[in-house]
Amino acid sequence: MIIYEGKELFLHHHEGNTDYIIISFLGAHETNIAKETFFLKPIVEKYNISCLGITPKVDNYYLHSDMHEIISLCNDITKNYKKIILIGQSVAGYAVIKYSKQLNADVVLALAPRATLDQEICTVTDETVKIASALTPEQVKETTIKKDDLQGEIFIVYDPLSRSHWLDKEHIGLLKEQIPHVNFIVTYFTEHLIIFHLLGSQVFKSIIDSLVSGNKQNIVQTINYVRRHHITNIESKVLLLTEKYPYLIYKMLTSQSMSKVRNNHRLFNNNTLILKLCFCLTNKGYQQESSQLLQSIFISKTGNLENFFKPNQQLRCLNPYPYLISFHGNFLVYNYNTNKVETAINLDEKPNCAPIQLYNQNGRIKLVCIHHGYLFELEYYDNMSFNLTSLTNDPIPNQIKLTFSGYMIFIHTSDKKHYIGVNANGSIHYATKPQGWESFTAIPAIYSSENTKQHSLSFNVNNHNITISIQ
Structure with a gap:
């Protein structure tokens, strides 16, 4: 329930049955849900954990006079609990550190926190510059987290390899200068939004339990264990x-x-x-x-x-003709309603399309589709529309050609003026000088040594013998 609404902030309260209480801060860019929810709400409700959730109507690093009233209300409630735990991510991570002393914190967990709004001592985002412009120069300098702001055991979690636009390197670097005595926990591959690598009511509850225990080693080990085994990681x-x-x-x-x-x-x-x-x-x-x-x-x-991954399973219903897979991870398919070549990541979702596959006809490799149990060869027109024609032993004038480079296959018209390529978004485009990312490879869904011996295409590229299994 909401127990306070100011001009820019809400204070939510969930009264649980724990002898500890969490004070959570909602991250930036979530002002649209500030009235309906608060950070960690599903978890605290599921386990009936006492919690105060501070949420912003406006993103301003929680630098508003509403905080004076909210801090007073929080302290009046938390004085009845044995332990006070503050948790926040990014801008909210800044707030849990900055207000840890005023909120009488025992333990603080800050995930990839910001360190300041002062662009003279640290790189900040354009949005942060706008927020700082509403403050006096003296107030901006005061936004930098300092030792005097701190209370309790502080744990700062960050990814040292986070991409530069997140600015984690700069802000964590400043925090290490300003408050070097706190606990820094490295979490590789999490980027800035570390919370997504820790989410899940059961796993995050284990982190909360470790924070309640107060054992430093246990806290570090629990966070690292959850992060390493999390599906997001x-x-x-x-x-x-x-x-x-x-x-x-x-x-x-x-x-x-x-x-x-x-x-x-x-x-x-x-x-x-x-x-x-x-x-x-x-x-x-x-x-x-x-x-x-x-x-x-x-x-x-x-x-x-x-x-899902039992080795050597053979599904007899599958045909042995190799599928064409693009560099970006798409099937190449033919739409027999529009006579266009398309892509698909799930063949079932395109019922009007047939996968384009390779067929070895007397040593000549052709692009074919199976339609109503029959093999048809793919041909093209000048406007880059396509058609299926009956498979014959004779070459057709408009046959699509293939060029092999190692295991990569380039698909083009016979005059090589148009190469079929697939963009990262899965759309078809045509190139005159294709790059490696515009290539395909041939993969059969049925593979066996017998199939390889009887139905294969062998050739030599750059002094390397290449063999592709083709029916």
């Missing part, structure tokens, strides 16, 4: 490392431990990510792993994630 590593280390990512995803990770469906159901990994595995020479991974996409349609 695993997802960020996958996105970052897939292109460079696809086999390592493949082994991680197919491991037994990954099957036990909470919310792992966020990875397993991310077809773009899986298709991108398929592309990267093939280009590194891991064709069998790529094929099994592609097959897993079809297996997942059963909803049985427990068997």
Whole structure:
């Protein structure tokens, strides 16, 4: 319930049954929900934790006269509790440190906090400059967090590799100068929005329990454990490392431990990510792993994630013709209603489209689609629309051509004036001088040594023998 409404701030109160109380601050850019909710509300309500939630109507770093009234109200309530814990992210992280002494804090958890509004001593955002412009020069200088502002055990969590536009390096650097005695906890791969790597009522409750215990080692270990095993952290590593280390990512995803990770469906159901990994595995020479991974996409349609990555599963319903997968993680498909080439990340979501696949006809590689159980060859017109024609032994004038470079395939018209490419957003475009990111690779959903021996295409590129399994 709201127990105070000022010109710029709300104070919410949830009276739980704990002998400790949390004071939470809502982060920036959430003013639209300031009246309805507060930071950590779902968790404190689920576990009936006593909490005071401070929320802003206007983003101003909580630098408003309303804070005087709110601090007084908070202190009047919190005096009846054994422990007072302050928690906030980013701008709210600034507030929990800055007001820790005035709020009589015992423990403070600040996630990627800001350190100041003073652009003369630290880089700040344009929005922060606007906020600071409403203050006097003396007030701006006073916004910098100093040792005298602090009370309680302070824990500051940050990612030292966070991208530069978040400004974490500058602000954490200033905090280390101003308050070097506090506890700094490094969390790699979290970027600035660390809270997304700690969310989940059960896991965040474990962090709250560690803060209540007051044991420094336990707090650090709990935060690091939650972060390392959180699906958001695993997802960020996958996105970052897939292109460079696809086999390592493949082994991680197919491991037994990954099957036990909470919310792992966020990875397993991310077809773009899986298709991108398929592309990267093939280009590194891991064709069998790529094929099994592609097959897993079809297996997942059963909803049985427990068997998502069982190796060497053979789905006999799948045809052996390799699918064309783009660099960015898309199937290449043909829309037989519009006669256009499109992309898809989920074939079921485009019922009017058929996947474009490779077919080896007497040593000639053709692009084909299967429609009503029949094979049709893809041809094109001058306006870059396409059509399906009956598959014959004779070459057709408008046949789409392929150029191989290692495991990469470039698809183009016979005169090489138009190369089919796929943008990062999944849209088709046409290039005259394609780059590597405009390439495709061929991946069969059925892979076996027998299939490889009987139906394969072998060629030599840069003194390396390349073999692609093609029916």
